[in-house]
Amino acid sequence: MTTGHRLAGKILRDRRFGVRFSDGSYPVNGGLLPESFLELDPPDHTRLRRLATPAFSPRRIDEYRARVEKVADALLDRDEFDLIADFAAPLPISVISDLLGVPDSDTAEFANYGALVAASFDTGVTAEMAGANDKVLALFDRLIAERRRRPGDDVISSLVAAEAERKLTAQEMLGTLVLLLVAGFETTVNLIGNGTRALLDHPAQWTLFKAHPELAPAVVEETLRWASPVQLTSRIAHERVDGIGEDEMVTLLIGAANRDPEVYPEAYRFDVMRVHRPEHLAFSSGIHYCLGATLARMEGDVAFRALARKMPDLRQAGPVTFRDSVVIRGLRSFPVSRS
Numbered sequence: 001m002t003t004g005h006r007l008a009g010k011i012l013r014d015r016r017f018g019v020r021f022s023d024g025s026y027p028v029n030g031g032l033l034p035e036s037f038l039e040l041d042p043p044d045h046t047r048l049r050r051l052a053t054p055a056f057s058p059r060r061i062d063e064y065r066a067r068v069e070k071v072a073d074a075l076l077d078r079d080e081f082d083l084i085a086d087f088a089a090p091l092p093i094s095v096i097s098d099l100l101g102v103p104d105s106d107t108a109e110f111a112n113y114g115a116l117v118a119a120s121f122d123t124g125v126t127a128e129m130a131g132a133n134d135k136v137l138a139l140f141d142r143l144i145a146e147r148r149r150r151p152g153d154d155v156i157s158s159l160v161a162a163e164a165e166r167k168l169t170a171q172e173m174l175g176t177l178v179l180l181l182v183a184g185f186e187t188t189v190n191l192i193g194n195g196t197r198a199l200l201d202h203p204a205q206w207t208l209f210k211a212h213p214e215l216a217p218a219v220v221e222e223t224l225r226w227a228s229p230v231q232l233t234s235r236i237a238h239e240r241v242d243g244i245g246e247d248e249m250v251t252l253l254i255g256a257a258n259r260d261p262e263v264y265p266e267a268y269r270f271d272v273m274r275v276h277r278p279e280h281l282a283f284s285s286g287i288h289y290c291l292g293a294t295l296a297r298m299e300g301d302v303a304f305r306a307l308a309r310k311m312p313d314l315r316q317a318g319p320v321t322f323r324d325s326v327v328i329r330g331l332r333s334f335p336v337s338r339s
């Protein structure tokens with residue numbers, strides 16, 4: 001297990017480490033979810049990630065911003081609400097559903113599934129999750145069949161086209177879609193939730209940000225560092241490296257690395273004026289660096305600006321509850337009031 005920033009970064013970028021054991025098995029997936037490239041080493045990782053990459057390019061995300069702003073503004077037309085259930089969760093759910101091409105009528109089913117998959121990182125696969133899994137795979141099958149008949153301008157359509165050219169199998173396409181869905185739902189909600197709570201708990205920083213909304217990217221980065229939504233990941237040594245034997249697993253505590261006092265002065269202080277050099281590891285590093293980082297940053301930026309603009313007197317209106325997870329850091333509920 002590592003706690004420091006430099007060592008974690010070094011291991012994440014070291015090609016002698018991967019995500020699979022030498023017999024090809026993967027340590028976590030209970031065999032229920034279709035495999036995704038998060039769980040694959042090169043060359044399969046490289047091939048599949050490349051197919052999903054164009055949808056997340058900075059240019060595409062930039063074009064998408066105005067739509068996200070509209071969704072955020074509409075969600076904030078209320079007075080007393082739960083910041084997680086009514087704002088931080090529906091925003092990324094709506095965004096990734098749109099990007100993938102999931103119709104609104106199916107979004108609730110996907111959202112429920114995303115939450116169950118995220119919970120399974122801690123609990124393993126439950127019967128409830130197995131049921132949701134069957135339903136979601138059937139939904140994806142239906143959407144894929146529709147896009148085969150009538151392609152659109154969404155991620156499912158571009159993967160269907162790649163499948164027709166034999167660049168990936170039907171099973172790999174499902175794995176990619178499930179990954180994008182879960183990664184898109186279950187992490188950004190915590191960036192928005194954790195950042196809003198940090199701002200309200202640090203009134204001077206909240207005031208500074210309201211006066212300077214151009215600090216939104218800095219709020220996003222400091223939240224990712226200080227309250228990292230993904231707290232840990234792991235790697236497996238593919239050969240003997242220093243004291244680590246072949247096929248031994250190393251757990252990298254990303255949350256701890258991001259508060260490493262050797263890298264960030266006064267690491268425990270939430271400070272939006274902080275200079276982030278080197279970059280935090282909230283999006284990991286190396287070949288598995290978060291594919292959705294540009295999208296997540298944009299969503300966080302839009303969400304924090306919308307809150308500051310539409311709810312300058314926002315205040316906490318009751319006790320928060322936390323998600324019961326060691327992998328994901330975030331709030332289950334966060335009652336707030338507009339004034």
Ligand code: HEM
Pocket residue numbers: 037038039049096179180181183184185187188191228229230233234281282283284285287288289290291292293295296
């Ligand atoms: C604040 C929000 C987010 C955080 C903190 C986050 C964090 C991470 C982390 C830590 C990893 C790498 C895990 C590892 O190296 O083992 C990762 C990978 C990934 N993330 Fe994100 N993520 C976020 C949002 C998103 C979004 C919105 C998407 C888009 C759908 C996304 C898609 C992915 C994908 C596809 C991978 C796999 C990359 C690969 O294996 O090559 N993420 N994310």
